[in-house]
Amino acid sequence: MPPTIWAKEIVENRFASGSVFTLLDEDDSTPADWDTFADSWSRLPVDAFMAHGETYRRRRHSVFNVYADGLIDELEPRPYLQSPDINHLNGGVLRTYEPIETAITSGSLFRGLLAGLTAVLTEVHGFDVWHHQCFQNRITTSSEQPGNPTPEGMHRDGVDYVVTLLVRRCGIEGGRSGLYDAVTRRQVHSETLTAPGDTLIADDGETLHDATPITPADPDRPGYRDVFIDVITRGSQPR
Secondary structure (H helix, E strand, C coil): CCHHHHHHHHHHHCEEEEEHHHHCCHHHCCHHHHHHHHHHHHHCCECCCCCCCCCCEEEEEEEEEEECCCCEEECCCCCECCCCCCCCCCCCCCECCCCCCHHHHCCHHHHHHHHHHHHHHHHHHCCCEEEEEEEEEEEEECCCCCECCCCCCCECCCCCEEEEEEEEEECEEECEEEEEECCCCCEEEEEECCCCCEEEEEECCCEEEEECCEEECCCCCCEEEEEEEEEEEECCCCC
16 A cells, blocks of 8 residues: 555545555565564663553654655654643653664664655645654553553544554454544544554544553463554654
């Protein structure tokens, strides 16, 4: 599904879903490239900003400006900030995370991913610069602790678009992604991302989103869900 098809779905439905590999050049997404990308999720630090002290989320965060001509500008590390009216758990808190490893952000797959997503938004809105706040998230779970991908519940992120890309699911049940009309809160889409590369792009101005908690498929074995999250704003700065 080329960028034009993704863009058409966004315009018609306020979201699009499919495989990220349709946005990547074959040369940028070899099995070895994907393995290197996916394996980096095993090196994420624990998120120290969970509102109630939970330790089931691991995270890295890096920020980029991406231009319609393909230029990618990685910005200096900066805290992640949401307003309290957007995030009732962590709003108003300057959250500082370790950046995504340079070996990953400089790789052809990662850069092709940012360029591909920007190409979709260029089809929707025309030429512009897009501000990408990128997260590597691992949600872990065990028999003692479910993992909640969205502890704040149904919400917006206060940006223009939210991208959820499944990297890996290991030994879990749950993790269904839901989208809801921002005004009526009626569900407009629901799916469980299951295959590596499954991707959901949602218009954050028109929809709310959540994901259901995960639990171990085998109570005796912990599990995890690895996702790449990209919250994207039109322009060169976060809103």
